Amino acid sequence: MGTSLGRSGPKTPLSDDFCLPEAYSVAISVAEMISQDMDFARIDYLIADENIYALECTWYPGGGYTRFTDPAIPRSFHEARDIRKSWFMTTTGHRLIEIYKSALRRCL
Numbered sequence: 507m508g509t510s511l512g513r514s515g516p517k518t519p520l521s522d523d524f525c526l527p528e529a530y531s532v533a534i535s536v537a538e539m540i541s542q543d544m545d546f547a548r549i550d551y552l553i554a555d556e557n558i559y560a561l562e563c564t565w566y567p568g569g570g571y572t573r574f575t576d577p578a579i580p581r582s583f584h585e586a587r588d589i590r591k592s593w594f595m596t597t598t599g600h601r602l603i604e605i606y607k608s609a610l611r612r613c614l
Contacts, residue, residue: 529556545593565594590614 533551540563541547550561574580589595595607 527553527556529553529558533558543593546587565592 530553533553536558537547537549537551540549544565546565548562548564550563552559552561572580590611595611598604599607
């Protein structure tokens with residue numbers, strides 16, 4: 507079985523008494539609201555002392571940089587989901603988004 511290259515999980519598991527911060531549910535609610543009309547979105551946050559900081563939004567898995575040891579793994583992703591048919595790529599957006607999508611299409 508192949509694996510993802512360059513990605514690693516946590517070095518140590520969370521303790522059994524770990525509790526999510528109260529701001530976590532707020533962050534989830536905001537992410538659900540932002541992504542309600544999208545077919546995929548990954549929204550990254552940092553929560554520190556109950557303050558929520560937005561970090562990044564990505565509209566496709568892996569941001570295009572994930573590499574695998576087994577070429578069958580990304581091939582199965584591509585067969586299951588054609589990014590060219592996604593909501594993001596088939597709707598009209600701000601001019602800067604359209605420039606980005608045009609460059610992305612050239613790479614696909």
